Amino acid sequence: MRGFPGALLALVLVLLSVSLARAGCAQESFEGNSYAVCRFDLRQDRLQLFSLDANGQPYGSFSALADALEDRGQLLAFAMNAGMYDDGLKPIGLYVERGKQAKKINRRDGPGNFHLKPNGVFYIKGDKGGVMETEAFLKSGIRPDHASQSGPMLVIDGAIHPKFSEDGQSRQRRNGVGSPDGHTLVFVISESWVNFHSFARLFRNRLGCKNALFLDGSISSIYAPELGRRDGFFPLGPIVALVK
Template sequence: MRGWACLWLVLGILTWGASLAEAGCVPDRFEDNDYTVCRFDLRKEKLKLFSLDPAGEPYGSFRALKAALHEQGLELVFAMNAGMYGEDLKPIGLYVEEGRRFKKANRRDGPGNFHLKPNGMFFIDGNRGGVMETEAFLAAGLSPRYASQSGPMLVIDGDIHPKFSRNGTSYLRRNGVGSPDPHTLVFAISEGSVNFHSFARLFRDHLGCQNALFLDGSISSLHAEELSRSDGFFSLGPIVALVKER
């Protein structure tokens, strides 16, 4: 009986683990920091970007996007803030939605995280997606269905951004995106304050991403239905989302 009990316990744990893996977003821990990590196979899940509502105004929140989708018979399954934006909540760098370029690539120098070069893009095109440094993306001549520019890059071809220090003193809640292969995007949000170097190591050393991009800090927000979570602390610019029919 004891043997059967152990067997059922193991099977239960395996089933629970499999359900978490299929759920998309799961709690994770790396180097004594807590994260939520959301992994999507683009061959199975169709991610999209959202910025402006039908009236041409920014959605600004998961709540507003969820309500708009509900009217169309759709469900917001996953969402995360997805790129730098200005005071008007509109993108300040390249932004492509449904194949239409709303904003061209921003190659200017300036203050702030976005201009801590190299910055970069994350993009989705059918069942493929990825993260690339801005100049490499433009040189490749890609025209994806969705793209958002943000910065700085966290990991560039396996190397951590050269301006990050392991002992960096800027600690914030942060979120970002990486791509371990051409069909997978991995999003992560820290549950506490981390510095850039630590966050970059998460993507490179723990999540297996040779390229990863910082999406934002402080306002970092996540909507995950399976975790019964929908952050609503700050106004948001571009949003990446997984939407399904209800």
């Protein structure tokens, strides 16, 4: 970190260690694969979405976001890429940040994982949050503080996406988000290459999520200092973060 006097830096590190412990990131194994799993109780942890900086340009990386937060006297405790984006690093589906909708919901058909319907939305509203299939989210009337649309859904009302195959040959390092209850969001990134069905089983069978959403594949990245992870391999679009 830049610009902190020694005593202040020591205090910051203590506070950060407390924050990270509460953030609940840990390594977990399931069916022979290893995952980084981060659980957040929205009654305690303030998760936010970030896309554009003060100059209207995409942050593009965890380090750029961390520096911008530091300039405001805040700390980045956790971050993960939070949905699919276009060549300009901007969301291709619904995106809401601090109650303002920057991109409307995308119901179009097309190629790629985003359009492997049903796709879905993860959202935060006060101390509540969740994951919903896109059409269900539209019908809910929820006006979120933060929301990001991605796809495909991994688990829909307790059922694994019908187009996934147990022996699917498409294997990637993947990340996603699930919701085991109305106040908790669980973010996961695989340590190895897994197929969609295996990833969905993790959320349903191990993490107890009746609904879970795929966020991305090969560019999947996480910022979790307690796990020794500050990924910076690829330019990123929307970012979900825990800020202290």
